[in-house]
Amino acid sequence: MVAALMLALGSGAFAQTSTQRADEMRKDLITIESTASVGLGFVNNDNRRFGQYSSFNKGGTYGLLNLDLITRDEETGTWFKIFGKDLGLANQDLKMSQEKQGDWGWFLQSTQMVRNEPFTVHTGLQGIGTANQLISSTAPKNDINLKVEHDIMALGVKKYVANGFDVRIGFKQDDTNGARMFGRGVTGTQEFLTEPIDRSTRQWEFIAGYADRKMQFSGGYNGSSYANNIPVLLSSGGNAGLGNWNMAMPPSNIAHQLHLAGGYNFSDTTRTSFKWSQTMALQNETFSPVYSAVRLAGAPDNLNGKMSTTLLYTDLSLRPSRDLDIISSLRLEDRRDETPEVQYIAAQAASTSTAGATGFNWPRNLNQLKGKIEASYKLGDDLRLVSGFDDEVMRRNYPSTFRRVGYREMTDEMTGRLELKRSVSDELNGSLSVLRSERRGSEYIPDTFAPTSQTNQVNAILWADRNRDKLRLMSDWMPSEDWSFQLIYDMSQDTYFGRNLGPRAGSATFLSLDANYKINDKWNLTTWLSQENTASQQSQRTDVLATAAAGGNEFWSADLRYNTSAVGMTLKGKPRWNLQLGLELSSSLDIVDANLAKTAGTGTVPVNSLPEIYYRHQTFKLYADYALQAKSGIRVNFTYDHRDTNDWTWTNYTYTAAADGTTVIVQPVEDVVFFGISYYFRWN
Numbered sequence: 001m002v003a004a005l006m007l008a009l010g011s012g013a014f015a016q017t018s019t020q021r022a023d024e025m026r027k028d029l030i031t032i033e034s035t036a037s038v039g040l041g042f043v044n045n046d047n048r049r050f051g052q053y054s055s056f057n058k059g060g061t062y063g064l065l066n067l068d069l070i071t072r073d074e075e076t077g078t079w080f081k082i083f084g085k086d087l088g089l090a091n092q093d094l095k096m097s098q099e100k101q102g103d104w105g106w107f108l109q110s111t112q113m114v115r116n117e118p119f120t121v122h123t124g125l126q127g128i129g130t131a132n133q134l135i136s137s138t139a140p141k142n143d144i145n146l147k148v149e150h151d152i153m154a155l156g157v158k159k160y161v162a163n164g165f166d167v168r169i170g171f172k173q174d175d176t177n178g179a180r181m182f183g184r185g186v187t188g189t190q191e192f193l194t195e196p197i198d199r200s201t202r203q204w205e206f207i208a209g210y211a212d213r214k215m216q217f218s219g220g221y222n223g224s225s226y227a228n229n230i231p232v233l234l235s236s237g238g239n240a241g242l243g244n245w246n247m248a249m250p251p252s253n254i255a256h257q258l259h260l261a262g263g264y265n266f267s268d269t270t271r272t273s274f275k276w277s278q279t280m281a282l283q284n285e286t287f288s289p290v291y292s293a294v295r296l297a298g299a300p301d302n303l304n305g306k307m308s309t310t311l312l313y314t315d316l317s318l319r320p321s322r323d324l325d326i327i328s329s330l331r332l333e334d335r336r337d338e339t340p341e342v343q344y345i346a347a348q349a350a351s352t353s354t355a356g357a358t359g360f361n362w363p364r365n366l367n368q369l370k371g372k373i374e375a376s377y378k379l380g381d382d383l384r385l386v387s388g389f390d391d392e393v394m395r396r397n398y399p400s401t402f403r404r405v406g407y408r409e410m411t412d413e414m415t416g417r418l419e420l421k422r423s424v425s426d427e428l429n430g431s432l433s434v435l436r437s438e439r440r441g442s443e444y445i446p447d448t449f450a451p452t453s454q455t456n457q458v459n460a461i462l463w464a465d466r467n468r469d470k471l472r473l474m475s476d477w478m479p480s481e482d483w484s485f486q487l488i489y490d491m492s493q494d495t496y497f498g499r500n501l502g503p504r505a506g507s508a509t510f511l512s513l514d515a516n517y518k519i520n521d522k523w524n525l526t527t528w529l530s531q532e533n534t535a536s537q538q539s540q541r542t543d544v545l546a547t548a549a550a551g552g553n554e555f556w557s558a559d560l561r562y563n564t565s566a567v568g569m570t571l572k573g574k575p576r577w578n579l580q581l582g583l584e585l586s587s588s589l590d591i592v593d594a595n596l597a598k599t600a601g602t603g604t605v606p607v608n609s610l611p612e613i614y615y616r617h618q619t620f621k622l623y624a625d626y627a628l629q630a631k632s633g634i635r636v637n638f639t640y641d642h643r644d645t646n647d648w649t650w651t652n653y654t655y656t657a658a659a660d661g662t663t664v665i666v667q668p669v670e671d672v673v674f675f676g677i678s679y680y681f682r683w684n
Contacts, residue, residue, distance in 0.1 A: 032070045032684060037635065039064040039678025048118040050641045050672040055089035057116045063088050064678050077101045090114045090149075106157040117146035117180060119650055121192070123662035128194045129179035131230045135191050135238030137661045148178035148197055166209045168220075174201040181664075183655070184235055184245055191238045192655045192662035195249070198229040219260035228252050231285055239659040251285030253305075269319035279309040296359070299344045303361065306338040323378040331370045337363035358401050367395040386419040390437075394463075403447045406456040406499075408463040411441035415468075430475035430487075437468045444499075454541055459502030466503075467495045482518040504557075505537045523573035529566070536560045542603060554603035559595035564588065578627035590615040611648055618642040631682040639674040 041062040043051070051057025067084035078100045085093045092112050099105030124139030128146075156170035182195035207220035233247045256279070263273035283305035295301070315329035341360055348357040374388035391414050398407045415437035423429040441463055447455045459465075470492040477485040494506035510532045517525045542554040568586035575581065591614045598607035620640040627633040650666040 032072050033682050034070050034684075035066075035068045035680060035682050037064070037066045037678045037680035039635075039676060041637075041674060041676035044673040047670055047672045048116070048120070048667050049643050049670055050674075052116050052118050053091070053114075055086065055091045055114070056672075056674060064676055066678075102160055104157070104159045107155065109152075109154040111150070111152040111154075113150040113152070115148045115150075115178075118666070119181070120665040120667065121146065121181070121662065122665070123192055123660075125192055125194065125662065129196050131196055131232065132234050132236075133193055134236055135193070135660055137238075137657065137659055141661070146179050146181065146194065148176060148180055151175045151177075164210050164212050168205070168207045168209075170203075170205045172203045175199075176201070182233075184242065184247065185656075186242070189239045189242065189656045189659060191235075191242070191660045192664075193233070193235055196230045196233060199250075200227045200229075201225070202227075214265045215262065216264075217260070217262035219262075220258075222257040222259065223255065225254040226250070226252055228285070232287060239656070242659075246287075248285075248287045251283050251287070251303075253281060253283040253285075255279060255281040270317070272314065272316045274315075275311065275313040277309075277311045279307075279311075281305075281307040281309070295344055296346060300342060304340055308336045308338055310334045310336075325376040326374070328373040329371070331368075333366075333368045335366045337365050339363045360401070362399045363397070365395075365397040369393045382423045384421040386417075386421065388417045388419075390415040390417075398445055401448065403445070404449055404455065405447050405458045405460075407445045407447075408460075409442050409445065411439055411463045413437055413439035413466075427478045428476070430473070433470075433472040433474075435468075435470040435472075437466075437470075439464075439466045439468075441465065454501060457500040459496060459499035461496075461503045464496045464503055465498040469493050484516045486512075486514040488512040501539055501541055503536060503538050506535060508532070508534045519573075522575055523571065526570045526572075528568050531565045532563070534562045539599070541601070551603050551605035553601045554598060554605065554607065555600040556596060556598045556607045559593075559597075561593040561595065562590070564590045578633070580625040582621075582623045584619070584621040587618045588616070611646075613645070613647050613649070615645045615647070616643065633680055635678045635680060637674070637676040639672075641672045641674070642670070644669045 041056070041064050043056045043059050043062070045059040047057055047059075055062065065084070065087040067082060067087065069080075069082040071080045072078070078098065080098045081096070083093070083095045087094065090112065091114055093109070094111075095107060095109040097105065097107035121144050122141050123144060124136050124141040125133060126136065126139060127133040128144060152172065152174045154170070154172040156168065158166060158168040160166045176197055176199045178197045179194040180197065182193040184191050184193055201224070203222070203224045205220060205222045207218060209218040210216070228249055228251065231249055231251065233249055234244065235242075235247065236244045257277055259275070259277035261273070261275040263271060265271050284302045286302045310333070312332045313329070315327065317325070317327045319325050339361065341363060343359045344361065345359040347359050370390065370392040372388065372390045374386065376384060376386045378384050391412070393410065393412045395410045396408075398409055415435060417433060417435040419431055419433040421429070421431040444456070449455060470490065472491075473487070473489040475485075475487040477487075479485075488510070489512075490508070490510040492506075492508045494503075496503045496505060510530075512528070512530045514528045515526070519525055536558075538558045538560065540556050540558060542551055542556075566586065566588040568584065571581075571583040573581050591612060593612050594610040596607055596609040619642070622638045624636045625633060626635075645666065645668060647666050647668075650664050651668070653664045655662040655664075
């Protein structure tokens with residue numbers, strides 16, 4: 001009797017425990033969980049690149065504080081969230097939001113960001129970061145640390161109205177302060193300045209939307225303003241020939257945009273969508289030049305700039321049969337510069353550089369029309385053929401009175417592509433694409449400076465006649481449940497023609513290989529490899545006006561090459577229920593070559609090529625997450641970051657010594673160690 005009772009109680013107890021465990025598992029999957037972590041981070045020394053966009057540019061100890069608070073009212077379905085990352089540091093983000101599902105929501109966000117100058121500047125410049133700066137070669141020189149700080153505030157609200165309607169209102173303000181490298185100069189004289197930054201950028205929007213099973217619409221108003229509190233930089237001192245020099249900083253401006261977008265489902269196999277926007281940008285910042293260019297008496301003191309942009313887009317996708325899909329689109333962007341044409345400075349008399357200049361501003365218009373059609377046809381159970389055609393026409397206005405080089409008003413680029421996709425099996429599939437594009441244009445408009453000169457042989461890369469052939473191979477392979485591979489290979493070849501000077505040819509290759517291996521239930525390994533090579537061959541000539549000089553009438557070529565490679569590995573595992581480990585190794589190398597050589601001409605100055613430049617970056621990261629209890633634990637992070645370069649452009653660069661003497665130095669080798677330890681706690 002006692003034994004039977006004990007057995008019954010034991011069975012009931014066991015059944016109840018199993019039910020409780022199942023309920024707890026289900027609850028863990030849907031229960032809202034918040035997290036907070038606090039700790040310390042240590043950087044071994046000062047650095048220029050490791051902490052360029054982070055808070056860790058100085059050696060020392062940092063506090064680490066992160067928060068992710070989430071609550072939900074089960075009765076009303078209202079969520080409340082607070083998210084904080086790197087709180088208390090120079091780069092930090094804090095966001096608070098509340099939302100009632102399907103009804104309303106709001107958010108408030110504060111973000112701070114810092115960009116530290118990676119170069120070391122040793123200068124005697126006075127007034128750094130202000131509107132008045134004095135250059136002096138005799139002033140005491142010190143190392144300065146330039147930086148730009150962003151203080152961003154954003155807020156927004158949204159409301160779901162009845163019958164599929166919703167409304168959103170948002171505002172964002174970015175207050176930016178600091179200084180970055182700048183300068184002034186003429187031939188033979190370069191002097192160091194800093195660009196003073198005290199600016200505010202504001203954006204606001206009001207958007208209304210509607211959606212049901214067939215129709216979706218969204219439209220409203222967007223606005224932006226840019227206010228520069230230091231519109232003019234006055235520099236003085238230095239070279240006696242430069243004297244006082246007023247330079248305009250980025251001018252304040254404002255823009256307004258009305259927009260509407262939507263889509264409509266005609267049926268399960270046919271859909272169309274569209275976009276329309278009208279933007280008006282205005283700029284009327286006052287500027288008074290004080291140097292060789294003096295504004296004419298009676299000329300306005302501002303540009304009264306006005307740019308109107310219209311954007312139209314529509315597409316249509318349909319499936320006329322189960323094996324055929326067709327997509328077509330048309331996009332038009334029309335930018336109209338409605339700025340008044342006014343003469344600001346006197347017309348320039350004959351000289352070696354500005355002869356024929358009228359002194360009038362030149363409003364610039366750009367019209368872009370792009371059409372696309374693509375068809376995809378299923379040839380069999382494992383084969384699909386995709387073909388497409390693109391056509392892009394661009395029209396630019398041109399200055400009618402003063403052109404320093406030949407100009408082109410219209411270009412038309414047509415691209416055809418053919419792609420074959422095949423699924424060999426459940427484990428292997430891939431695609432092969434071939435593209436051919438041809439760009440042509442209107443007749444070249446000769447320059448007004450010297451119609452018989454070599455300036456009419458210049459072929460700008462933006463509108464030069466060009467043929468481009470491109471091949472792309474993509475493949476996914478999963479030989480087993482434990483292995484997977486992804487391959488991407490691109491190859492392209494460009495040929496330019498039509499004129500003697502400018503780009504002649506170009507090529508590019510790109511290879512990417514990713515592999516993932518599940519070692520066992522506890523460990524996973526990921527590796528990647530990428531290689532990119534870009535080349536551009538150009539033909540150039542020295543200034544045609546300097547034919548009498550020793551370096552005049554020099555024809556030379558440039559074979560520009562940019563090669564970058566990267567390799568890496570990530571190992572993640574959970575050897576114990578309360579321990580997670582991670583290891584990451586990565587290495588990248590960028591190499592730039594110019595390969596300059598003289599090809600013809602009567603000039604006597606030799607053309608010397610530029611030295612190769614490389615950038616190397618290697619990183620070793622290790623992290624461990626040890627759970628002390630079910631809801632708390634310790635996380636440890638270790639990073640070793642190595643960077644080195646032979647960038648000769650900023651290796652002890654010296655501004656004109658007689659007038660300035662500022663030096664700029666790039667640190668050739670940088671080794672940084674970061675160690676962080678944090679305690680985290682989770683709660684429901």
